[in-house]
Amino acid sequence: xxxxxxxxxxxxxxxxxxxxxxxxxxxxxxxxxxxxxxxxxxxxxxxxxxxxxxxxxxxxxxxxxxxxxxxxxxxxxxxxxxxxxxxxxxxxxxxxxxxxxxxxxxxxxxxxxxxxxxxxxxxxxxxxxxxxxxxxxxxxxxxxxxxxxxxxxxxxxxxxxxxxxxxxxxxxxxxxxxxxxxxxxxxxxxxxxxxxxxxxxxxxxxxxxxxxxxxxxxxxxxxxxxxxxxxxxxxxxxxxxxxxxxxxxxxxxxxxxxxxxxxxxxxxxxxxxxxxxxxxxxxxxxxxxxxxxxxxxxxxxxxxxxxxxxx
Amino acid sequence: xxxxxxxxxxxxxxxxxxxxxxxxxxxxxxxxxxxxxxxxxxxxxxxxxxxxxxxxxxxxxxxxxxxxxxxxxxxxxxxxxxxxxxxxxxxxxxxxxxxxxxxxxxxxxxxxxxxxxxxxxxxxxxxxxxxx
Amino acid sequence: xxxxxxxxxxxxxxxxxxxxxxxxxxxxxxxxxxxxxxxxxxxxxxxxxxxxxxxxxxxxxxxxxxxxxxxxxxxxxxxxxxxxxxxxxxxxxxxxxxxxxxxxxxxxxxxxxxxxxxxxxxxxxx
Numbered sequence: 001x002x003x004x005x006x007x008x009x010x011x012x013x014x015x016x017x018x019x020x021x022x023x024x025x026x027x028x029x030x031x032x033x034x035x036x037x038x039x040x041x042x043x044x045x046x047x048x049x050x051x052x053x054x055x056x057x058x059x060x061x062x063x064x065x066x067x068x069x070x071x072x073x074x075x076x077x078x079x080x081x082x083x084x085x086x087x088x089x090x091x092x093x094x095x096x097x098x099x100x101x102x103x104x105x106x107x108x109x110x111x112x113x114x115x116x117x118x119x120x121x122x123x124x125x126x127x128x129x130x131x132x133x134x135x136x137x138x139x140x141x142x143x144x145x146x147x148x149x150x151x152x153x154x155x156x157x158x159x160x161x162x163x164x165x166x167x168x169x170x171x172x173x174x175x176x177x178x179x180x181x182x183x184x185x186x187x188x189x190x191x192x193x194x195x196x197x198x199x200x201x202x203x204x205x206x207x208x209x210x211x212x213x214x215x216x217x218x219x220x221x222x223x224x225x226x227x228x229x230x231x232x233x234x235x236x237x238x239x240x241x242x243x244x245x246x247x248x249x250x251x252x253x254x255x256x257x258x259x260x261x262x263x264x265x266x267x268x269x270x271x272x273x274x275x276x277x278x279x280x281x282x283x284x285x286x287x288x289x290x291x292x293x294x295x296x297x298x299x300x301x302x303x304x305x306x307x308x309x310x311x
Numbered sequence: 312x313x314x315x316x317x318x319x320x321x322x323x324x325x326x327x328x329x330x331x332x333x334x335x336x337x338x339x340x341x342x343x344x345x346x347x348x349x350x351x352x353x354x355x356x357x358x359x360x361x362x363x364x365x366x367x368x369x370x371x372x373x374x375x376x377x378x379x380x381x382x383x384x385x386x387x388x389x390x391x392x393x394x395x396x397x398x399x400x401x402x403x404x405x406x407x408x409x410x411x412x413x414x415x416x417x418x419x420x421x422x423x424x425x426x427x428x429x430x431x432x433x434x435x436x437x438x439x440x441x442x443x
Numbered sequence: 444x445x446x447x448x449x450x451x452x453x454x455x456x457x458x459x460x461x462x463x464x465x466x467x468x469x470x471x472x473x474x475x476x477x478x479x480x481x482x483x484x485x486x487x488x489x490x491x492x493x494x495x496x497x498x499x500x501x502x503x504x505x506x507x508x509x510x511x512x513x514x515x516x517x518x519x520x521x522x523x524x525x526x527x528x529x530x531x532x533x534x535x536x537x538x539x540x541x542x543x544x545x546x547x548x549x550x551x552x553x554x555x556x557x558x559x560x561x562x563x564x565x566x567x568x569x
Contacts, residue, residue, distance in 0.1 A: 013337075178442075213536075214342050217529035224549050248536050255532040255541070257525065257548035324465045327499060345499060345530035346537070352501040411502045414538030 008102050008168045019095055026157045028093065032150040037091035039147060044086065046132045051081045053128040054121060064117045088154050101158050105165030115166055122159050126152065186215040195296045196225040197289075199264075201234030209245035216249055220258050227296040228253050231289050233264025243273050250283050259284065259299060263292035315367045317386075323355040326367045330382065333371060337378050339440050346418040347380055347438055353415045354384045354434055362388020362431065372437065379420075379439040387431035394426060447473035451481050457489035457558050458482065458520075459551065463496040471507050475514060482518050489558035490515045493551060495526025505540055512545055521561060523547065523554040 008014075055078060058064040068074045084104060090097070108118055129151055137144035185208070189197045196219055200212065220228055230246065232238065238246075250260035261284040265273075286292040297303055315326050330351040334344040351367070358365035365386030372379035391397050397412050412434075416422045421437040448470055452459045458481055464470065478490065492508060494500065500508075512522035524547045535542060548554040 210342075213533055214529065217532055221529050221549070226549070251541050252532040252536040255535060255547055256527050256529070257523075257550075257553060320467045324467060327465075331498070341528075341530040342533055345528075345534045348499040349501045349534050349538070352499055352503070356501070356503055411538070414502065414540060417537050417539065418534065 006168070006172045008106060008165055009099060011168045011171060012102075012164050014095075014098055014102070014164075016095060019098060022157065022160065023093065026153050026160075028153050028157060032153055033091055033093065035147055035150040036089045036154060039151075040086075040089045040091075042133075042136050043089045047082045047085045050085060050125065050128045050132070051078050054081065054124050057124050058117075058121065064113075064121075067111060067113055088151065088158070093154070093157075098161060101161045102165055105162040106169070108162070109165050109169045115163060118162055119159065122155060122162075126155060182211055182215070186212055188215060188219040190223060190225075191229070191293060192297065192300070192302070194224060194226045194300055195229065195293075196220065196223060196227070197229040197231065197293075199231045199234060199289075203237065204235055204242050204245065206241070206245070209242070209249075213245070213249040213252060217252055217256065220253055220256055225258055227259050227261060227299050229261045229263055229289070229292045229296055231264040231292070232262065232269065233266070233289065235264075238269045238272055240272060240276055243269070243276050247273075247276070247283075261286060261292045261295055263287070263289045313369045315369070317355055317358045317365045317367055317384075318363070320359060322367075323352060323359055326355045326369075327352045329369060330380070333369065333380060337371065337380075337440065339380075343438065343440060347382070350415045350418045350436055350438075351382055353411050354382065354436070357411070357434075358384050358386045358388070358432075362386035372439075374439075376442065377439050379437055381435065381437045383433070383435045385431070385433045390428040390430055390432055391424075391426045392428050394424065398424075447477045449474045449477070451477055453481075453485050453487065454491075454555065456487055456562070457491055457555060458485065458487045459491045459493065461493040461496070466504055466507060475507075475511050478511060479514055479518060482515060482520050488520050488562070489555075490520050490522040491548075491551060491554040491558075492522060492524050493526045494524060494531075495528065497531065498528065500527075500531045500535060502538070502540060505535060505542060509542065509545055521546070521558065523557055525549065525551055525554045 012018075055068075055074065059068065059074075068077060087097070087100070130148060133144050133148055133151070134141075137147065185202075186198065189199075191197045196216075198212070198216060204212070216228060216230075219225065230249070232246065235242065246262065250262065253260045263286045265285055265287055284292075284295055286295060294304060313329065315322060315329060317323065317326065327348050331344060331348050334347050339347065355367055358367070365384060365388070368381075368383040368385075370381040370383075372381050398416065399413060412424070415436070419436040419438045421435075423435045424432070425434075426432040448464055449460055449462055452461075458478070460474070460478060462474075466474075481487070482490070490512075492511065494508070497504070508524055512524075515522050522545070524545055526549075527547060546557065548557055
C-alpha cells in the first residue's frame, strides 16, 4: 500500500446517485448547462485576465504567496488555472467532471493550502468573472444576471467538492491513526512457534473487549497458533462484564480449534470468575505468566531445559 | 431501500447475499459483515420457517458521518406468543422452536420487534459501521 | 460416489468434506446422506469438514454441522470441523452459541493429526 493514493471518490461515496443529488441541491439544471456552454467563447477570451487577476491577489498576500516560490511553479499553475476555468464552461458535468475537480482539490490539500485561502481565491474568482460578465453583456443586465447565477452555481458546486477533499483527507488520516492505536493497544506477541501472547494492560470497556477478541482471533488464524496466552495482570478492574468478555474470547478461540491460557490472575479475579459460574474448567489458568508459558510449551510438545550455563 | 420477498428457502440466501454485497460496498469490517449477514440469515429463516412468506427490506443509513444498515423483516405469520421468553432465552437448538432472537439481538446495535399472535411479526434491526 | 454439491474425498482412513456453497435444505440433506454412505462404503472412522470458505455460519448451519457430527458418531466416526474464520467464531460466540460437543481444529493438517492421535490411543502400537 506504500504510495497508493486513497480513492476519494470511494471515501466520499461519490457515485452517480450522489452526483444527481448534488446537482439538484445546487439547482444546476439544463438551462444552466446551456448557458455555460454558450459562454465558452467569453471564457476563452478572458481566461488569461482572470487568472492574472487571481494570482495578483495570491502573490500580494504572504499567506498564499508561500505556495508559489518560483516563477516556473507560478507559470505552470497559471496554465492549470486556465484549464480549470475553461472546464467550468465545458457543458458536461458528469462523474468524470467530479473526479477531475476532486483531483484539483487533492492537489491543493496535499501541498497544505488551507481552506481559507482556497475559498478566498474562489471569492476573488467570482468577483473577476462578475466584472467581465457585465462588460460582455453590455447593458443586458437581465442576461448578465442569469449568466452569473449559472456560473455561481457551478463554482459553488466545485467549492463543495474542494472542501470534501479536505474532509476526505482528514478522514483517511484518522482511519490510519485509529488503526495504529488499535494495533498498539493490542500487541500480540509470538513467544514461540505457534504460541501467542497478548498482555492486556489498562481498563477493558466493551469496545476494547470486542477489539481484543477480534485481534486475537485474526492472529490465531494467521499464525496458526495452537495456544493463546492472555495475561490480565495489567487489567486494574475485572468485573463480571470484563470476565464475561474474556470468557467469550476464550470460547471463540476454542471454536477455532485452539486453546487459551489465562495468566496473571489475582485473588479477586479468581473470585469474580467463579461467581460468573461459566465453563472455566475448559480453560487453562495460571497465576503467573511464566507458568503460562511453561504450560503453553508443554501443549506444543516442548519444554524449558536448563543448559547448565549462566548465573 | 431494497425489498426482497421471502417465499422459498432460496430467498434466505438471496437476502444474505444482498446484505453481504452492501456491507462490503460500504466497507464494513469482516466482523461487522459476519454479524449483519448472520442476523439477516437468522431473521429471514424465521420468516420462512414460521410464516412461509414475508418481506425483507434493506436500507443503507447515513446519519451525518455515520454509515449503517437497517434490515426489516415483516410477515403475517402466527406472531410470537411469549416475546419475553423468546428474547431472554439461551440459544435454542430445536428446529421448530428455534427463534434465535436473543442471539441475533446481540449482533446488532438496535433491535425493534412488533408482534401479535394471529397478526404477524415485524422486526427492524440496525447496525452502525465502526467509525474509524 | 457422492452425488451432492459438496465434494467428499478419502484421505487414508479419513473423509474430507469441503463446504464451499450456500447451504439450504436439499443440499444439507444430500450432504448428510453422502457422508453416511461414504463412511459405510469406505469404512472410514474419521470425518473432517472444512468450512474455511464459509463467511456466514448461522444457527441453521451450526445445527447442521452438529447433527452431521452426531450422525457420523453413530456410525463410529469422529468429526472435526476445520478452517473456521475469525469472524464466524466471533459471531457464534456473540450470539451465545458455543457449539458444545463439536471438535474443531485450525487446519486440515491439525484435523488429520487429531485423528491419528486418536487412532494411536485406541490401537497403541505393539
